[in-house]
Amino acid sequence: MTLRELWFRLTYPLRQRRIARDLREEMSLHVELRAQELLSRGDVPDATDASLAARRQFGNATRIEGAARDAWGWHWLDGFRQDLRYVLRQLAHAPLFAVITMATIAVGIAVNAAAFTFYDAIVLKPLSVRDPGSVVRVVQDARITAPDVLPFSAYDALRKQARTLASVVVTTPPQAFATILPGRSPDEPSIAAARFVSADFAPALGVGAAIGRWFGPDEDAAAVIDYGFWTRSLNADPTVIGRRMIVGGRSLTIVGVAPEQFAECTSRKPSYPRNVPHSHPP
Amino acid sequence: MSQQTLAAVEREPIPPGTLDMLILKTLARTGSEQLHGFEIAETIRERSRSVLQVEEGSLYPALQRMLVKGWIAGEWGHTPERRRARYYRITAAGKRQLERELESYKRVSAAVALIIQSA
Numbered sequence: 001m002t003l004r005e006l007w008f009r010l011t012y013p014l015r016q017r018r019i020a021r022d023l024r025e026e027m028s029l030h031v032e033l034r035a036q037e038l039l040s041r042g043d044v045p046d047a048t049d050a051s052l053a054a055r056r057q058f059g060n061a062t063r064i065e066g067a068a069r070d071a072w073g074w075h076w077l078d079g080f081r082q083d084l085r086y087v088l089r090q091l092a093h094a095p096l097f098a099v100i101t102m103a104t105i106a107v108g109i110a111v112n113a114a115a116f117t118f119y120d121a122i123v124l125k126p127l128s129v130r131d132p133g134s135v136v137r138v139v140q141d142a143r144i145t146a147p148d149v150l151p152f153s154a155y156d157a158l159r160k161q162a163r164t165l166a167s168v169v170v171t172t173p174p175q176a177f178a179t180i181l182p183g184r185s186p187d188e189p190s191i192a193a194a195r196f197v198s199a200d201f202a203p204a205l206g207v208g209a210a211i212g213r214w215f216g217p218d219e220d221a222a223a224v225i226d227y228g229f230w231t232r233s234l235n236a237d238p239t240v241i242g243r244r245m246i247v248g249g250r251s252l253t254i255v256g257v258a259p260e261q262f263a264e265c266t267s268r269k270p271s272y273p274r275n276v277p278h279s280h281p282p
Numbered sequence: 283m284s285q286q287t288l289a290a291v292e293r294e295p296i297p298p299g300t301l302d303m304l305i306l307k308t309l310a311r312t313g314s315e316q317l318h319g320f321e322i323a324e325t326i327r328e329r330s331r332s333v334l335q336v337e338e339g340s341l342y343p344a345l346q347r348m349l350v351k352g353w354i355a356g357e358w359g360h361t362p363e364r365r366r367a368r369y370y371r372i373t374a375a376g377k378r379q380l381e382r383e384l385e386s387y388k389r390v391s392a393a394v395a396l397i398i399q400s401a
Contacts, residue, residue, distance in 0.1 A: 026368045033320045059339040071347035
């Protein structure tokens with residue numbers, strides 16, 4: 001197919017009307033000339049008969065027009081249009097079936113979208129830390145124990161001896177604690193998940209705080225709260241900074257709220273990261 | 283009726299696959315003189331001594347197909363009776379196509395002739 005032909009075919013829908021009109025005009029001329037010829041030869045008695053005979057000889061004009069239209073290679077679109085109209089008509093006749101079909105498709109799409117969102121948040125989105133590419137996670141052989149859980153001595157050895165790592169941070173898995181939120185009476189404890197992190201956790205990963213700050217190395221009784229927890233359980237109240245809460249029997253000062261993206265991107269997120277003394281295991 | 287006047291000649295439909303070639307050849311022979319659809323059909327009939335009958339049902343789709351292919355070009359003009367008509371002429375691409383079709387037609391008909399003669 002030459003470029004010119006391709007261009008002709010592609011622009012056909014724009015010129016479709018004119019092309020059809022031209023075709024009809026030349027076909028009607030043909031019939032007329034044939035009628036004149038029949039009449040002049042004396043084959044038919046009058047003009048009406050001549051025109052009838054010419055038309056009969058010409059054949060089905062609509063079918064011929066259709067065959068000529070097929071030359072442009074767009075008949076699949078006509079077929080598609082017919083199919084679409086047919087489908088819509090059928091669906092209109094059976095509204096219940098239509099609704100159930102649409103609902104089924106909608107649910108299918110929604111489930112897929114939700115599954116992808118989840119996968120995206122956990123696997124595809126980079127950690128919202130300063131330089132995700134330079135962060136490594138130390139795990140151990142899953143055949144021995146849970147791969148995420150390392151003995152404290154391993155952390156200690158890594159911290160002291162690793163030369164290719166700028167710093168080594170550690171966190172416990174999240175654990176459930178009886179918690180007394182700021183401003184609540186000690187009689188109404190709630191359950192919250194918390195994890196201990198090493199003091200250099202935030203500066204090493206380059207994580208900031210949504211409000212407040214992260215704790216420093218010398219603060220033993222400080223907590224940073226998770227953004228989701230802050231909005232759900234504390235009504236996003238900014239005045240909780242500096243107040244105290246009881247977590248697992250220890251009184252901690254809330255010093256900051258972790259950034260929203262930080263909570264979103266880690267399924268095992270720190271709910272209340274709490275300072276852990278360097279010297280002894282949590 | 284026309285059947286009676288033409289009774290002397292057995293009319294045949296155009297052999298399948300040769301219509302494009304016949305139209306192209308007709309247009310090539312008329313040279314600068316351009317023909318409209320009816321004239322093309324009539325010319326083919328006359329040149330074949332009324333043996334070949336172009337069916338209108340296949341003539342116009344064929345013309346349209348060859349327009350798309352760029353083998354012929356159409357131009358609107360007027361008949362001597364002042365009727366608007368589309369006049370066709372063969373293009374350079376059409377001449378090349380005609381050469382190809384003549385070549386293959388000659389080969390095939392020579393081969394058919396060989397078989398018929400040997401019988």
